[in-house]
Amino acid sequence: MKLKLTTILLSTGFILAACGQDDHHDSEKEANHTKTEHTHDQQHKNQNTDGQTIALNQIKTQPENAIKTAKSAFDGELKQIEYKKEKGEWVYDVELHKGQEEAEIKVSDKDNKVIHKHIDKEKDQEQHPTIQYSDALQFDKAVKKAQEQQQGELKQWTLKNSDGHFVYEIELNGKQGEKEIVLDAKTSKVLEQDHE
Numbered sequence: 001m002k003l004k005l006t007t008i009l010l011s012t013g014f015i016l017a018a019c020g021q022d023d024h025h026d027s028e029k030e031a032n033h034t035k036t037e038h039t040h041d042q043q044h045k046n047q048n049t050d051g052q053t054i055a056l057n058q059i060k061t062q063p064e065n066a067i068k069t070a071k072s073a074f075d076g077e078l079k080q081i082e083y084k085k086e087k088g089e090w091v092y093d094v095e096l097h098k099g100q101e102e103a104e105i106k107v108s109d110k111d112n113k114v115i116h117k118h119i120d121k122e123k124d125q126e127q128h129p130t131i132q133y134s135d136a137l138q139f140d141k142a143v144k145k146a147q148e149q150q151q152g153e154l155k156q157w158t159l160k161n162s163d164g165h166f167v168y169e170i171e172l173n174g175k176q177g178e179k180e181i182v183l184d185a186k187t188s189k190v191l192e193q194d195h196e
Contacts, residue, residue, distance in 0.1 A: 053153030053173045054090060056140050059083075061112040063092065063139055063159075070094035070105035073114045077130035083109070083139070084156035091115065097128045129161040136166065136185040145188045146170040146181040159185060167191065 063081055076096030083092055090109035095102065106116035136142075136159055143154055152174025159168055166185040171178060182192035 051088075052085060053155050054085070055153065056143060059090070059109060061092065061107070061109045063133055065112055066092035066107040066109075067094060067133055069107045069112050069114060070096060070103075073105050073117050074098070074101075074103035074119065076101070076103055078133060079128060079130055080158065080160035081133065082156065082158040082160075089115075097130060102128070129164075131159065131161055131166060131185075133159065136168070137183075137188050139168070142168040142183055142185070142188060143170055145183060145190075146172060149181050149190060149193060150174055150176065150179045152176075152179065165191070 063083070067078060067081060070092070074096050076098035079095040079097050079102070081092060081094050083090070085091075086093070086106070092107040092109065094105045094107060096105065097103075100122050101119055102122055103117065103119045105114055105118075107113065108115050137145075139157060139159070143157060146168075150172055152172030155171040155173045155178065157168060157170045161167075162169075162182075168183045168185050170181050170183065172181065180192075180194045181190060183189065184191055
């Protein structure tokens with residue numbers, strides 16, 4: 001009788017030990033699976049932000065040259081110039097105005113060539129304030145001034161007349177997320193800062 005009881009107890013002990021081992025193995029697999037998912041999510045997040053910013057020393061075409069290239073495609077007065085990444089390529093989006101026509105010319109940063117041209121005929125007689133790039137602070141100085149406000153890499157910048165003010169709108173991507181900084185284009189005074 002004692003032998004039977006001992007055998008039953010030992011068998012039960014082995015079964016419980018085996019179940020415990022299996023549970024430990026399942027917990028370990030679940031922890032590894034969770035860790036793998038977290039790593040995959042982090043890598044995916046990094047891939048989404050990689051390549052969305054650019055260092056100043058990587059910009060190949062100066063804005064003055066992009067404006068000249070755009071004006072060779074459409075002879076008009078400068079309304080706005082924007083530098084951004086579009087469809088995987090860094091471009092200058094140059095808006096020009098002449099008479100009843102408005103043109104949007106996209107110039108590639110890598111080779112200073114026109115990659116897109118769109119011209120609209122306007123029906124209204126709206127006033128279209130134009131700007132002179134030569135009246136503005138150089139774009140790299142404006143970006144550096146913005147980076148003094150928040151550390152981060154350049155995502156895009158725009159030079160335009162906004163509500164009667166000649167401004168740079170600069171978007172940076174840093175540790176605290178995206179931030180837009182609006183500077184007076186002549187004095188570099190910070191006019192506005194927004195977190196996105």
